[in-house]
Amino acid sequence: MKKRISRRDFLRTTGALVVCFSAAACIDPLAIAQGPFDTHPSHIDPDKLDSWIAVASDGTVTAYTGKCDFGQGMYTVQTQLVAEELCIPIHKVKLVQCDTSVTPDQGTTSGSQSTPTNFNTRNLAQAAATAREALGGMAAQRLGVPADQLTIEDGVFSAKDGRHVSYGELIQGKHFNMAVNPAAKRRSPGEWKVLGKPVPSLDRVALMTGTFEFVHNVHVPGMLHGRVVRPPESGATVGSLDEKSVQHISGLIKIVVRNNFVGVVAEQQWQAAQAAKALKVIWKPGTGLPPQRNFYDHMRTQPSRDAMLVNSNDVDDKLKSASPVLGATYSHPYQAHGSIGSSCAVADVQADHATVWSATQSVYPTQHGVSTLIGLPLDGVRVVFVRGAGCYGLNAADTVSYDAALMSQAVGKPVRVQLTRQDEFISENYGSACVIEQRAVLDTNGAIEVWDCETWVASLGGRPGYEKPGNVITGMLAGFDPETITPRAAAEPAGELRNGNNAVPSYMRGCVNDKCAGAGSIRSERVLMHSVKSPFFTGPLRSPLRLQNTFAHECFMDEISAHAKADPVAYRLQHLRETRIIDVVKGAAKAANWDARPSPKPGAARTGKVTGRGIACVAYEGDNGYAALVAEVEVNQASGEVYAQRFVISHDCGPISNPDGLRNQIEGGILQGMSRALGEEITWDDRKVTSIDWESYNTLPLGIQVPAIECVLLERPSEKATGAGETAITLVAAAIGNAIFDATGARLREVPFTPERVKAALASRG
């Protein structure tokens, strides 16, 4: 009889020593060798302390988290968190990330939500604090001294008389058997010994020495290799298939077809790659694509699902009677996640259970998706997170996990699927294309009286979540429908403003039913958002919609201040009323030694190289982090090339968990933002995507003149911790666009700012 391994056994048998060198080696004894395991979601009850923390008899602590690390530093910083709350050194903490059989379901690791989720009042932090207090109670009993008279250091409680007892002696490897206490007292930033310190990332030595295990390195005994054969053009479906075309390829095991999903499985990766290339599929053509040339206009004519975010109901009247009405339209292209490593996953699907090693951001939702796709009950599917290349959102990690599951099921053996670069570019869910139209009216003093904003967002699919495997390409090819847009007119805003997409500019009051949650002072305000159907799959890409919206808002603010002949910093401050965003604007201006005057720069030459400075600011998602960024650029007016020379950012994310990790995120975010602002754009012809590798999709290589980046970190220890991974990137296109305007008087309203577009804008200067 197969032994059913429960989580309880898992804790008992492996206790606090669960971290394995190799993911496959780690799983083997549990899943592969011993059969089904207990994965019912309720089995890992987030209200139970034992779901989060296990203390072994040697005093080491295993912590289970549903938020994982893709290189953004969550592994290190969550380890710090547990060490801090439990008053133990970092090396005594083993963190187990995202595994549906052992970690609580924390949904998806995304949207700068991991720090707010696990560091504030719930979940991991609260569990660790509960454990510390529970151990304190046990120590008090053991030593016969009230808990508040004990001191605690390195996992040892001491009484004044010198008697002491360690965690390991108290708990002896047993369970706590208690609930997470929402009132357990957290250690305050003033007491911090481990958090708040620039702890070097824990993965660094393994990464630099090439010993770190990525999902690409997972090897399972008997593993075969799969490759996908994607439709050559959007919407194409399988007509027929010539199996003879691959007969000559040695090692070929199977051609796998499921609806429009096609893949090949072979003994070796090279054989699979050759088979995928050679396999002759007759595809029935799709319906074609709307021309890229006028795609932004096309978006505006599509049926849409509308949402009104704020509406003071006086905007139309005021626009009608005002003169002039300032207006501008901004557009942002589809962009790719473009992970440096094409996505990879390994699946082992057996008759009654399956294991998938995946770099997904969402192990639990992926478990549901795989279960639906292969028709196994949910508790027979285990999804284990193993890190992939940096993903920056919904890259192809989810879809390749489905690919691997389908192919493994077809051959009854473990299969590793490596997407090619071209597969990756046509398999991922792009960041949405957006059009943003802005209008404003100034009062007699030159202040903004009315701001009106209308946005069109192209979307299709998205995160599969628990229900929608068709939201990514593999699920769709296998016969599941993606989420689509049901057109609907906008209802009037209700409840309270939630500015999660930064659709509402910071300068608006943001009033809904007399509650004003915006950061600014403009009373006549309206924001209307249209979602339209995208011809391509879309999904969250680092700072989804926040970046596109902020680009349009912050550039328009700059256009208005130029019209008002005001300094862009002073003019922003004039319209802001939320302290935290005001402070970052002032902080960045001060650190950058901001040259206070209206833009463009007076007396700039109309030819040759010129320089300028621009600023942009954001209250990320309304209240999940604050930053202001100054960019200094040089524009070559002959070639249209833009060089960013220096960035200065002022950043407020509440208490800082790890200043070194934070700086790393900010620096990377700024340069990634620069690459996106200057060159990145998905392109297509009338039938297919044409940006399919690193020659057809621009990215700034390592060998660029790297701009200087200065970070001013504002500490706010008494505030709640916010996200910090996406704040900086949100500002870059706007700050660069504003700096180009300052340098040249030419306004770039379409991302990316390619040399051709810069030259066109220069040529159309008045």
Added chain:
Amino acid sequence: MAAISLRVNGHVHAVDVDPQTPLLYVLSDELHLRGPKFGCGLAQCGACTVLVHGEVRRSCVMPVSAVRDQEVTTLEGLGTPEHPHAIQQAFIDEGAAQCGFCLSGVILTAKNLLDENPKASDEDIRDATGSILCRCFAHTRMISAIKRYQRSRA
């Protein structure tokens, strides 16, 4: 298929694969090495970089037969976690990575350049890394790490 003899990180291996198999697949799938990685398979990104006789090569487009009996060094062949090579130590000290997937190209290319030309200028460094991609854009720290290694050799 005849066995092909390889010398990788000082060890001799015989692998029984199609001679046209890209070296990368042999290193990853047969020898289970983790340093060189599949980024693009098109010689466009550098993630698969190895040293062949000390020269920088992109293993994703190099048939395994081309390195028969030649000394191949991967990122894990430079140093070990216990005793990292000086350039690996420089990257550790600077924390010069986010996801770290691109590091074979970054570290081996910089090492090759600075070992051949210890006085390489900033421009030389930019030239050498002009077709290496890091999509996390850890550029700031990577350049600092490269310069730290350069100083350590001076």
